[in-house]
Amino acid sequence: MPASSNFQEAIRQAQSSALVGPNVVNKALPYVGGGMVLTAGGVLGGMATMASIGYGAFNTLSLIAIIPWFILFFVAQNAANKANNGTALPLMATFSLLTGFTLTGLVVQAIAVAGAASIGIAALATGLTFVVASIAGRRMSDSVGQALSAVVGLGLIGLLIAMVGIFIAGFFVPGIFAATNLAIAGFGTVLFVGMAFVDFYTMPRTYRDDQFLAGALGMYLTYINLFIFVLRLILALQGGGRRD
Template identity: 45%
Template sequence: MATTSNFRDSIKKAKGQSLVGPNVINKALPYLGGGLVLTAVGTYGGLGMIQSNPSLFMPTFIGAMIAQIVLFFVVRGIAERADNSIALPLLTVYSLLTGYTLSGIVFVALGTNGVGINGVAMAALGCGITFVIARNIGSNLGDEDGLALTKTVQLGIIALVIVMLLQIVLSLFGIFTPSWLEIGISGLGVFLFAGASVVDFYILPRAYRDNQYLSAALSMYLTYINLFVFILRLLIAINSRD
């Protein structure tokens, strides 16, 4: 939900604007990389908790998830005001919390035959390859194509969020997604967030000024974290078929 909110907000700012932050992407990239490294550290800590004290993991996971959601909105507001000295330490905590909440799906992936550490590495590599391709395409999109792609991806992500919320509600009643449908949903998620990575390189220089580089870094960070999650979900679903 936080991802969708951030995506819609960026689109509203970018509509009808020329470049307002031509250097914002380059300034954001070091912070994006640092955030992803901190996320890996948080994930490692979460995996350690699962192995050493599994009964304590779920309460801490829920607490980290709530704190992560609250912190997202706090950080986004501060970063958009370009109060970077305040936003940066909060983004550091946010990245660590995100890593901790990711440890659950990473643990499942590590324990799934056919996925394991190679699958986790493949998901991370897939995000890196997507970044390189998306930067080349998104930076060269014209306004007509850029806005059309942006709107399509936005609507797709909203639909995906609705489907995932429905999954959660049905699971509360003991109704779980069949493997073929999970593969379809995960594949759609990979496709949409790969598209969102292209959109980032088109829309962020039109949505944020150069001094709002932490806002741009947060937007790209959310895109690649979600892409990583959906690649893992897809690999798990494919290798867990009945």
């Protein structure tokens, strides 16, 4: 899952304490929530599709769906950054639905390995993080906000390097995915918890009020990634980690 392609730019712009969009967070939050609801709908649709065509065929379809998923992300982000909200909104809605569709395999596996309660636990952890981050993140001082932004930015780079390295090593070292799954899941969870706090600090310093959809897209990706890594952490603790 992409975290946010302009995250480093957000950090750079947040070096100034001046607020360029004092109301952007409040404007963005309803769309973040709506995106999460659409993602849940995408998962349900994916599960229905899997039941009708079978697990193997669905896996192939899910892999194919990643291509338009990436295209939608970049097109929606470009429109949102330009405050072209009439174009960005339907693109983001479709992106959220397709995100849920591509997450179906992970959700089904989590239910099979750890039970349906694992989905509730991951959703609860994500929701609690949002509540705490929405309070503390808005009140962070510039020194704390800038320091946390830098740490999270470096952590994101490290996570991407580690995941790519493990993927490549998997072709030569059998079992490396299972051996490193818990560490990656744990680190990813901590990283996106930190990013949840950073979002509330950087958004009003990065986006104008009319760019609320751009802020919503970045925050949506933070919480979707947090949900994914919490779910993977539960799977790893249950011994049900998998290669992807």
